[in-house]
Amino acid sequence: MFLSSKNNSKKVFLDFASSTPIDKGVLDKMESYNRKYFANPSAIYSDALASKEEIDIAKRDCAGLISCNPDEIIFTSGGTESNNLAILGLFESFKKKDFKPHIITTNIEHPSVLEVCREIEKRGGEVTYLEVSDEGLVSAEDVSKAIKKETILVSVMYANNEIGTIQPIKEISKIIKKWQSEEKTSLPYFHTDACQAVLYLSTDVSKIGVDMMTLDGLKMYGPRNTGILFVKKGIKLQPVIYGGGQQNGLRSGTEDVSSISGMAFAMEIANIHREKETQRLTSIRDYAIENILKTFKGSSLNGSAKNRLPNNISICFEDQDAEFLVIALDVVGISVSYSSSCRTLKEDSSSYVISALGKKECPSSSLRITLGRETKKNDLDYLVEKLKEIIK
Amino acid sequence: MFLSSKNNSKKVFLDFASSTPIDKGVLDKMESYNRKYFANPSAIYSDALASKEEIDIAKRDCAGLISCNPDEIIFTSGGTESNNLAILGLFESFKKKDFKPHIITTNIEHPSVLEVCREIEKRGGEVTYLEVSDEGLVSAEDVSKAIKKETILVSVMYANNEIGTIQPIKEISKIIKKWQSEEKTSLPYFHTDACQAVLYLSTDVSKIGVDMMTLDGLKMYGPRNTGILFVKKGIKLQPVIYGGGQQNGLRSGTEDVSSISGMAFAMEIANIHREKETQRLTSIRDYAIENILKTFKGSSLNGSAKNRLPNNISICFEDQDAEFLVIALDVVGISVSYSSSCRTLKEDSSSYVISALGKKECPSSSLRITLGRETKKNDLDYLVEKLKEIIK
Numbered sequence: 056m057f058l059s060s061k062n063n064s065k066k067v068f069l070d071f072a073s074s075t076p077i078d079k080g081v082l083d084k085m086e087s088y089n090r091k092y093f094a095n096p097s098a099i100y101s102d103a104l105a106s107k108e109e110i111d112i113a114k115r116d117c118a119g120l121i122s123c124n125p126d127e128i129i130f131t132s133g134g135t136e137s138n139n140l141a142i143l144g145l146f147e148s149f150k151k152k153d154f155k156p157h158i159i160t161t162n163i164e165h166p167s168v169l170e171v172c173r174e175i176e177k178r179g180g181e182v183t184y185l186e187v188s189d190e191g192l193v194s195a196e197d198v199s200k201a202i203k204k205e206t207i208l209v210s211v212m213y214a215n216n217e218i219g220t221i222q223p224i225k226e227i228s229k230i231i232k233k234w235q236s237e238e239k240t241s242l243p244y245f246h247t248d249a250c251q252a253v254l255y256l257s258t259d260v261s262k263i264g265v266d267m268m269t270l271d272g273l274k275m276y277g278p279r280n281t282g283i284l285f286v287k288k289g290i291k292l293q294p295v296i297y298g299g300g301q302q303n304g305l306r307s308g309t310e311d312v313s314s315i316s317g318m319a320f321a322m323e324i325a326n327i328h329r330e331k332e333t334q335r336l337t338s339i340r341d342y343a344i345e346n347i348l349k350t351f352k353g354s355s356l357n358g359s360a361k362n363r364l365p366n367n368i369s370i371c372f373e374d375q376d377a378e379f380l381v382i383a384l385d386v387v388g389i390s391v392s393y394s395s396s397c398r399t400l401k402e403d404s405s406s407y408v409i410s411a412l413g414k415k416e417c418p419s420s421s422l423r424i425t426l427g428r429e430t431k432k433n434d435l436d437y438l439v440e441k442l443k444e445i446i447k
Numbered sequence: 448m449f450l451s452s453k454n455n456s457k458k459v460f461l462d463f464a465s466s467t468p469i470d471k472g473v474l475d476k477m478e479s480y481n482r483k484y485f486a487n488p489s490a491i492y493s494d495a496l497a498s499k500e501e502i503d504i505a506k507r508d509c510a511g512l513i514s515c516n517p518d519e520i521i522f523t524s525g526g527t528e529s530n531n532l533a534i535l536g537l538f539e540s541f542k543k544k545d546f547k548p549h550i551i552t553t554n555i556e557h558p559s560v561l562e563v564c565r566e567i568e569k570r571g572g573e574v575t576y577l578e579v580s581d582e583g584l585v586s587a588e589d590v591s592k593a594i595k596k597e598t599i600l601v602s603v604m605y606a607n608n609e610i611g612t613i614q615p616i617k618e619i620s621k622i623i624k625k626w627q628s629e630e631k632t633s634l635p636y637f638h639t640d641a642c643q644a645v646l647y648l649s650t651d652v653s654k655i656g657v658d659m660m661t662l663d664g665l666k667m668y669g670p671r672n673t674g675i676l677f678v679k680k681g682i683k684l685q686p687v688i689y690g691g692g693q694q695n696g697l698r699s700g701t702e703d704v705s706s707i708s709g710m711a712f713a714m715e716i717a718n719i720h721r722e723k724e725t726q727r728l729t730s731i732r733d734y735a736i737e738n739i740l741k742t743f744k745g746s747s748l749n750g751s752a753k754n755r756l757p758n759n760i761s762i763c764f765e766d767q768d769a770e771f772l773v774i775a776l777d778v779v780g781i782s783v784s785y786s787s788s789c790r791t792l793k794e795d796s797s798s799y800v801i802s803a804l805g806k807k808e809c810p811s812s813s814l815r816i817t818l819g820r821e822t823k824k825n826d827l828d829y830l831v832e833k834l835k836e837i838i839k
Contacts (some may be wrong), residue, residue: 068494074487074701086478095466095665098784099770100777102460132524132672135690135700143689167690167699174689273487279703280524280672295687297535297566298527298559307559308527309466311671378491385492392490 066388067434071366071427072216072251073392077317078276078324085278085317092312097301106312113319120322121268121285122259129284129302130315134250134271135167136295137284140305141246141267142171142210144292146180149207157181157205161193161222163408164212165248181205189413190359191220199230206243213252213263217394217408217423218358219367221256222247228264244290250274254325255333255365260285270322276428277321278314328428336365336426343424343435344368350439351446357409357421368424371409371417375446380422383445389438392423458780459826463758463819464608464643465784469709470668470716477670477709484704489693498704505711512714513660513677514651521676521694522707526642526663527559528687529676532697533638533659534563534602536684538572541599549573549597553585553614555800556604557640573597581805582751583612591622598635605644605655609786609800609815610750611759613648620656636682642666646717647725647757652677662714668820669713670706720820728757728818735816735827736760742831743838749801749813760816763801763809767838772814775837781830784815 077085088109094102096110114125131137142158149156160172162184172182183201187193193211202209209231214221224247231245246267249258253275260268267290272281286292286305298307340363348354353373372380377393384391394406405418424438469477480501486494488502506517523529534550541548552564554576564574575593579585585603594601601623606613616639623637638659641650645667652660659682664673678684678697690699732755740746745765764772769785776783786798797810816830 068486070487070490070492070495073490073495074485076485077481082478082481086474089469089474089477093466093468094460094782095462098462098465098782099773100462100782102782103462103465132528132688133700136524136688138690139688165690166692170689170692170699273701279701280706296528296531297562298530298557300558300562307562308525309665309671314672381491390486390490390492390494 064388065437067437068390069424069426069430069434069438070390070392071430072219072274072423072425074273075276075427077278078321080324081277081317081321084320085313088313088316096310096312097299109312110310110315113315116319117283117322120258120326122261123285124288126303127285127288129286129305130310130318131282131284131306132280133273133282134165134248134269135282137269137271137282138165138167138248139171140284140292140295141269141286142168142208143175144295144305145208145244145290146175146178147293148291150179155179155181155205156207157183157203159183159185159198159201159206159209159243161185161187161211163187163191163215163217163411164210165216165250168210168212168248187220187411190362191215191218191357191408191412192359192362193222193227195223195226195230198227199234202231202234202243204238208246209243210246210248213247213249213256214364215358215408216251217406218369218412219251219364219425220358221252221362221364224263224265232264241289244287251364253322255329255336260287266290272314272318272321275321275325278317281311281314281318283318332428333365336430339430339432339435340365340368340426342432343439344370346435346439347442350443355414355417357412357414357417366426366430368426369409369421370424371414371421372446373416373420375420377420377422380442380445384438384441387441389441391438392425393421394423456780457829459829460782461816461818461822461826461830462782462784463822464611464666464815464817466665467668467819469670470713472716473669473709473713476712477705480705480708488702488704489691501704502702502707505707508711509675509714512650512718514653515677516680518695519677519680521678521697522702522710523674523676523698524672525665525674526557526640526661527674529661529663529674530557530559530640531563532676532684532687533661533678534560534600535567536687536697537600537636537682538567538570539685540683542571547571547573547597548599549575549595551575551577551590551593551598551601551635553577553579553603555579555583555607555609555803556602557608557642560602560604560640579612579803582754583607583610583749583800583804584751584754585614585619587615587618587622590619591626594623594626594635596630600638601635602638602640605639605641605648606756607750607800608643609798610761610804611643611756611817612750613644613754613756616655616657624656633681636679643756645714647721647728652679658682664706664710664713667713667717670709673703673706673710675710724820725757728822731822731824731827732757732760732818734824735831736762738827738831739834742835747806747809749804749806749809758818758822760818761801761813762816763806763813764838765808765812767812769812769814772834772837776830776833779833781833784817785813786815
């Protein structure tokens, strides 16, 4: 992606895991809907019913794309809220005197999962944070060992936002189903945060075998402030936000027709591009990884080389300060991250995800380079060229 | 507001309390910002810092318009979330073993306040729901009588969404300050839901004397999915949504530069129009009320005639079914409500707000007619003309 910067030098955006620009077609649709459907979808006159109808259409479209029932789609304000509703909402609906609900997750989840889990511990719940392998993979076997009678939920992200590792979701699903059938129970439920995965991997919920799934417009060339939580029929969640009872009572607040319709369109476009983009990006990703590892002495890839999102390159540069590298690259027009954006708010450039891999020298020396629809092979050549000038 | 409908008949929108169209200037700004500022404001490269800077500018602008510190502005997904964060967030931060926090509110608040209060009762808190007068006014004296040592919060809406009644906010503030000074305490805090008031009344927080205030883009010709909670420095809230720690840790989730900048612009425009619109609408509102009461035998105004939003006409039509009237008016192109939109989700056309006025025949026989920037006097003549054909 080349944009002319102030001094007319090249600009290369390589932080698509942090934010994607809104697709031009999605933006056009949203703009026309903003002008057309302003009536409150909860009212009963015809303009309001037209708003409501557009939301229903979007729900059906989204449901079709992930193979679920339209009633199982809840629109939220984004991935963070979806994760909160899934995990905190389930915990609150199970919390009872004399019962301590148990949740299993991993130690490399997004902060919107980890912070919710920490809050749940404060509220009297128990959480098991599974460790990942040095490749960043959680083992289905470990999930199996951790499940007990009190386990109400397993929440494992589909693909990691920092290192792009793809978790064995189908395998974990099988392990959970085995337990359920042996113990004659419908618990634990299985939730996955698929925000980073949706552009490249199948999000057919029946095929991957999840009961709840989080999606975010921001990460899929869609609208901001808009997310989805798929919740399988029969699962009882406590709301996180109370009020007028919109979204089957699970998410109060007037729905925005424009964002919701934009979200459905973004999902449709993602679906069309998925296979081709996966192929294209895997090829230039591997080309760039090889080039970087060959060029920089002591550099190493963080996370699995094989089970990895097509758009993720996470590299540890020995003895380098990642924050300095990000700033130095920014000067020459290249945007990358040193961990996830949400982490930078902690004013700590060290990554807990890379820490979890056991690479002791790497948490503050790693760059996250994430590719997108606009990324070309020569963008990555330019990155290596500039990195060579920065790292002597 | 005239739009051509399918059959080219006149269309008159008179439900501005439910939703306002986005101001053209705000929409233009949002569209250009959507294309320009897509970088995640939590990242650290220059495009991200530019996103962050726009959020800071919007914060400063909003703060200036309500006379508070920029740090005291929290952006949320709308009025509903703001009310949740203010009330549930405060309750959760005060909840302790051996202390039962007490909240005072009224029985005509918006569902996003009342449902939160009901949830708080389930979680072990105590709530006093003050009754209002037959004019829909809460008495500051009643607030005074209800305050006790355990009271952490008084939450009273600035103006009611169904009947437009303006509550004595300044008086209540004085009562609270008197208690605080006598008891040498900073409690209770005072929160107001100003979603309906902001277009017509001063929202200078130092002048009206509130500690927390809710605003919603949807109700002020601004962006959807966007609200504000003003939280005075020193007040500790527990978040409602956990995660990356955006918005001073109070509201996790990536911020949308476009909506936030649009919100600030909508507030600026509201500020410019406030005085003139208040004058203009008060005049046509009173003209229409007089016309309606004169024309329809047994009709009566719900709520105070004097302490009333300039854009609100709530009328009880004796022996009429409000739901039927809404549908019959819709057929001739006129959009009005029978209660608030959030209520219609309960599939119950009876209004708890009008019930609270003690008008026994009116909860299912009342129309809410709310005016806006596009409303002209002849729109209201058209309404009366069509109502005459419907009500024989």
